[in-house]
Amino acid sequence: MTGLTHVTLSGTAYECGVIHGETFVDEIQQNISVYLDKFAYHGVDKQTTREQASDLLPRIQEWNPEYAEELRGIAEGSGISVIEIALLNVRYEVLYAAYSDGSLGVDGCTSFGLLPEVTADHHTYVGQNWDWAEPIANTLIVTEVHRDNVPNHLAVTEAGIVGGKMGINEHGIGLVVNGLVSPNDGDDPFRKPFHVRCREVLEAERFDTALKPLVASLHACSSNFVLGHADGEIIDVEASPNGPGYVYPRNGVHTHANHFANNGFESCMERQLPDTLYRARRLRQALEQHSGDIDPATIKSALSDHFGRPASFCRHIDKNKHPQKRTQTDTSVIIDLTERTLCATYGPPCETTYNTYQLGGAA
Template sequence: MARTVASGYDVVTVTGDPEERGYQYGLAARTRIELALRTYADVFMHYASWDWATVRRHGLRFADPIEDFSPASAREIRGIARGAGVEVADILALNTRSEIMFAAPGRLRAVAASECTSFALTPERTASGVPLMGQNWDWIEGARETAVVLQVRRDDGPDFVTVVEAGMLAKVGINSSGVGLCTNTLISDGDEGRPGVPYHVLLRSVLDSDSGAEAAARIKSTSRANSANYLIADASGFCMDVETGPGDGACGEITPVDGAITHANHFLVGGLTGVDRYLERKAHTRKRLHHLTARLQQHRTHTIESLQEALADHADAPDSVCQHPDVAQPTAERTCTVAGIIMDLSDRSLMYASGSPCESTWSLPVRIDASS
């Protein structure tokens, strides 16, 4: 186990079998996990008047679906709890917080609508001739204090690196097979936190995959707890955006147009929801998609630097691609860009800006040794 600090976020490296990896992760990130638990306790109390015992009880509903879908992930969750010195129910609650929010009283669903904007470029659209992808991960301000960069080295699947809230299995990331993952919240009129495979467990399944096609097939064939958008690409040239509703119904597939895919927080494929609840509440998702798409259209080919600039876009601020916390809002309601992330799929590397990309220093590339 290794723990270092770069660009403001702890970098935690773990090895071993699932439970040992989880234990190392929980031990190294213990302080941030404890802070994450306090942060979400405040969020649920603020929006729903739910105490943490109630939140944990709802999280336990997903223990069996996780075990059935990925016994290794279930073991890892148990290991994280042991390393962090907390209950398994606490780590389950962190990893299913999206589903619990949809099961809670209506006002809490508003905070579930995080503002993420993502992209993928095929080789003909990059100056280096390799596939690049990335996004701004936007969420509650408290996540800036709990985010970590998790590097996993293992024998039971591809190694990977992910930028994620401490104690959670995965978020945005890339693995040693060259599979990259970006993601966006979607909210359909069918989302109610139903029993099923949780969103963050499905995100982890992408980084467990040996190819983009395998990852996409796994998402599409699973009974999902909530709607979500999964932008998946790999070093071989696979590039697909998968929009999903809850359950095991049909999914939407979006492929590159002129070598690019961009996505925000509304459905682009018809027929997946009766009412797009995110779009209904936060129409600026269309503006963010427009501005990121326009940025990518400014140049035929892009460099890492031009993509960093695109993620720092402030058009239509404060509802812009690059977001800043509104200090006039109560702490539990402040959202902002937690991290900007860009991945080079051929290089198996990820770089990130901790906080808003316009004012943060980007990290050096975090590389995965494909032969490890």
Template structure:
């Protein structure tokens, strides 16, 4: 692929967990360091000194190991390969839990956006409505603008499970992507009044990595239901074949999972609860800070309905995810000031054809709609 800075670098890893991490860290040490610096600064803006940040990172180690010791081995490899500390790698992978997951920060989290994944929009079109005849899975990731220079596409050759193609922050184990069994995943931030109220749970990044290791859609769904969760998130899961496909949106609160199926073979999810059961049971403290979620959901759904009769193509999906109504708070977010002296923007738009093992990613889509192809 092109090595110009307008695209995210592709990092190939293989072998056992520690070796994969070592290759990852050695390939992009400057990006790992940049990601660590970003989140240490974000923690610092919230009043945490370096000693406290180190202590919080070390406190995550037992939780990571309890979830999956191999994840901790991979993080150790990333640290050794990149030359940054293990605590810094943990900070990249567990930023949600470290930023908002401790009692002394709960009130601060509720006063601000109460989300650590930004204002994302996800979309799936099933084969019956797709102009390609295959399932189409797409996503806008709205987050810190600095991440345009600290993200990568990670291609994992896995001897003990499916190969994975994932978009992620350098140093992190996964964010969204697809695998060689046709399983694909995107994730959106959610919030409810039950977040961070119980004991520690699976870090969101690690849960997403496990979902991308799933052999099929049912396996992935069982993983969500069985995981102990510390905070809310939405996960759009799909599985594709050459001629068929299925998807589901799982709105996961800390103690329950609410599900949504496609309507007219299209599924869209922004950052607010859609399940009628969830709406009756949960209070969402984050919606006041991201009310644009309501119209982002509606505008993408409307865009898909307007073309569904002729078959939805990738150009239709690209157009819907580039909608800038409400600028800068559109489906496509242009850079704007956010909490704690940061800048919020759509870092990347990702399109996935999991049946063919192909992903297209646009970096800084508010500046350029050029997509780079990555493949298993």
């Protein structure tokens, strides 16, 4: 496998889901299997997980009826039960609630944003190394969504999950994300799920309406969202069950890892992943030293850094860890908001090349 498979989803929300489900049956089944094992390892049995997904499904219908329709379409197209597809779509809430005791954290992810004044071509960029369980690299796909009445967008998602986490829409709004953990994660699981919010960001026409789904209601679990706009704007929203915090670029550069940079929240991920404390700072340093002349080659080189390997931001499997706690960079993503292009790798960026996906047709 050399790159992530690109698929165009068009028609109604339901029809988009059907195409998604029909195209990626095997990947969706693999994804469900990987997550059920992971949930079980973290003390959440299958029955509890299915009940949580079942309870959340009617609420997703209320919060975002079209998301629920697309989810049902994936079930129809793949021939897999709607509860299991719902389970994938709330997998962030299931796992991160289990992490909130501070003992189970497994993640990674180092993200960035670059304003036009620091880039060689004066474009605005966002991107990240997305670090997660190794088998999930095989279920990552690039969906290009062309639905009536919502902006077209291109995003990396996991097969079976409607909302892409790293993406760009036709209005130049882009998104990348990081996992965060704080003590009240999961106390109230019946809040709008992470992946639904990601989809709503990429369906926004303006930057203020892209921010709204992240800040207008409290989150079930903590997470970080880096939003960018092609016209030269970047805002980082650190969400938690107690409310959002904000971080803005400094000297045209923004970076973020897996701990809260805003002082208002108790941050838990670094207790298990202390490497988060150097990853964002180190990426900032690698980018800032080329300020005014940063191009995609500079970014790719920065994202391949191995300081602290395997706990580097080009992340590699740590064989000393339990298999369920091992992570690697499953994909490295660079989004040129000005050009509406998304470049992504399959696996750690030091070992592979970036494929370019252009909104409006694969390059």
